[in-house]
Amino acid sequence: MSKSISIFDTTLRDGTQGEGISFSADDKIKIAMKLDALGVHYIEGGIPGSNSKDIEFFKRVKDLGLNAKITAFGSTRRKESVAAHDANLKCILESGAQAATLVGKSWDFHVHTALQTTLEENLSMIFDSISFLKSSGLEVIFDAEHFFDGYKNNPEYAVSVLSKAREAGADWLVMCDTNGGTLPHEIHGIVTALNGHLPQAPLGIHTHNDCELAVANTLSAVQAGVTHVQGTMNGYGERCGNANLCSIIPNLQVKLGYEVIGENNIRNLTNTARYISEIANVNMPVNQPYVGNAAFAHKGGIHVSAILRDSRTYEHIEPEKVGNKQRILVSELAGQSNIVSKAQDMGLQFDPSSQQAKTVIGKIKDLEHQGYQFEGADASLELLLREANGEVHELFTFESFKMLVEKTAGRPVVSEAFVKINVGGQSIYTAGEGNGPVNALDNALRKALLQYFPSLEDMHLSDYKVRVLDDKETTAARVRVLIESKNAVHSWNTVGVSGNVIEASWEALVDSMRYALLGQISPEWIEHDQQPRQGIINH
């Protein structure tokens, strides 16, 4: 079994139909480069002529020298018209793309209801449009919309559509399950029957996830002989999404032994998926198969002790094969062995039988009980563990903060923060403004620290999450704040919990700064032998 499968990525076209997914031309260029590096065979860039972003994309992508074929999307010509005069087909030609995806109807019901034309005219629309693009030297991928619904309703007509497309010279005949309602055994049955009608046809598959079966439907089609697979990264797409290439590629290559993108490239899968989710500005679900942050995470105590003995006991593949990694979660359920293995990951010398270790494990459990969650706050956890190991030099201590939010009818809201900290025996008092309370606190604290720790200059907060922990007491309930911070090279996460959202944010902010200063043993003015100034400094 080393049949090769060609991968057609439509993240940049069908993916953008997903709720909340939108890419600038620049985003599209970045994603195309990343997809090319992953080794997909086709990158569908958009609909040329439909909007300025897509026009710009097709213009810029030509100069990048990508290996993947850039593909432009469009429909067959309008009814009762001439292909050579069709605006949409002309845009495809002008885009300069090497390949075109042409969508056409294959469900007789749709020909009547949506196109409002005859079955014969639809066949001509398909034939003419493909012939026109082929005669201009393009590779043509024909997407037969609603193919499976069409086949169930009128198999003869659905087959005649593919057969007409082939006659016109289409390079791929792609069967689309546009509504996502077809089941795997149906796909297998229909593709198998089709092999009889159209022997040796270059068949492709395009599925949607409305029944949570898009990946299974794709595998089913491939197992019945299809060799071209369309999908999107992270399954982005309209309604429930398109078939998720991040699951399909490893299923085909790692599990079923097809030649897809090769052993080296697939190691970039996790990284590529996360990069694209960053650009899309959509959180990747932690439980996303293969590439999610929890895909190889272990929480249960029994599982963890077995995993540490032999990872095959609870892992279906080695996570490294797809560029992911095993994570042992710190949680109430699992406890000590988890924390020890975390500490080892951080390169800490950590003797689990020591009194120190027992104390810090007790402390972590207690904090978890209060609502802290270290699964998403590695930096706060690392601070606790290093502290227990005596490795943390506290470079500043907290004295007080005040936070004021003021709003008068008809005028913008104002947020101010006043922070007092102590560095090397010296009290520093600063004020900061912001367009929200946390922003104001961040500005005030940063102002206090920057003069002593200029290395903080290049860090900034990059994500802020708030969760109410117990909805029973409502505004009096506990709140958990998670903060992500970044500098030029790293990102780290910290946590704070309190009945008060401002206090919880403050805790997470302070941890973020402490983490950024790990390894530094004194303020820079002490390192440079300056004298600490006396008294309170106001800024």
Next chain:
Amino acid sequence: MSKSISIFDTTLRDGTQGEGISFSADDKIKIAMKLDALGVHYIEGGIPGSNSKDIEFFKRVKDLGLNAKITAFGSTRRKESVAAHDANLKCILESGAQAATLVGKSWDFHVHTALQTTLEENLSMIFDSISFLKSSGLEVIFDAEHFFDGYKNNPEYAVSVLSKAREAGADWLVMCDTNGGTLPHEIHGIVTALNGHLPQAPLGIHTHNDCELAVANTLSAVQAGVTHVQGTMNGYGERCGNANLCSIIPNLQVKLGYEVIGENNIRNLTNTARYISEIANVNMPVNQPYVGNAAFAHKGGIHVSAILRDSRTYEHIEPEKVGNKQRILVSELAGQSNIVSKAQDMGLQFDPSSQQAKTVIGKIKDLEHQGYQFEGADASLELLLREANGEVHELFTFESFKMLVEKTAGRPVVSEAFVKINVGGQSIYTAGEGNGPVNALDNALRKALLQYFPSLEDMHLSDYKVRVLDDKETTAARVRVLIESKNAVHSWNTVGVSGNVIEASWEALVDSMRYALLGQISPEWIEHDQQPRQGIINH
């Protein structure tokens, strides 16, 4: 085809292994009641004896008189011990559950590596444990862990495990794909072979989603003859989650015609799924099949016009069958018809062609664009619509608020709010404290209003949610606050959006009070002919 399938829900046990999923005993009781109303056949409640929440759950659930069988989870007895003395088996008996799920090993590799015992002893552990529980009158569901990996490695041994469990009287023999690595065609092949080895055996299936195939694997097993299906609501579970019952139930019942939970119950599917995600305090992915908010949403212009002509053109089932509904995104025409239908739901006379209607529809779209979301804030939407209809009497107006949070090292954080509003020409200035800023604002505003509107006495905030809308700008990003309020009979939801979490909370708070006062036309001191007092009143 009207074979019936028994549904075994393990949201409360295996589901809690999911990252970020944790339920109190109270949560568990609420979910069990909701699952029972949905008509699932088994509800696995937890691991009795493992923690106090599960113990409390089993104690309380007995009195609810649910139709579903409550099931307690545990492992087969420890090696080289006696079942009747096994602490874990005794806990199951003491829990008072009607049924027990017993997990046992069926992969020889695991018997050696994880249990570190002999294949024979493992068979005895299974036989003894099941016999012991059966002799105490429990129904026993045997979960054969890693069954498919076991079968691939040593089919004879895997079969002997099931056969031993059956001999001991197990009511269901459940094949688990514990690592989630098995593919649908493998499941189909193995279950089919098993039908030969163990004719007429009452087989069940339990899958995980590590290859994004848990739903397909379950269907595959059912199509090969399995009649008992284990899974969780929304697919909660360790790593990539368990098989998602919210997709499996409609696939089996609506698509394949099995008898599962009945036509009426399945209309509660969307509602149940969303309720459980609320209790879990986990956002439901908008693109979740069948029950997600985008599952029947249409964005593309061509799709939308076809959908409006005939919804079968782009919908694989009628959304109402599973209690969901069609949503048309963006298109102006569609937005309008949605709002009109909402207004009608509220019993409002609302002429969509009037200038008033056009103005409010424009306003709502603009607010949505700013990040307001009225799906979860019906009361705020109703206020906007009634306002447009001239039905809202503004009983108070906002003048200003100040909110102060102060924290000094070693002392508890203090939150104070100062609110100035105007009732009937009279300025009222109040102060309130709270253990968080929103609590303080709520207390101050309530103090100002209560003297004029004593009917507010019996309302209180019952839920508070914060969402950061745009994580690119972090602490300077926009924040959406959703507040749920309750009185003795009703609950209602309001929304606020701002760059400032305090201002967003204030907006939602004020809307909540305004909604509570709908229908009242003047302060009660005016109704009672009292004289309004002059000047500012300080409390």
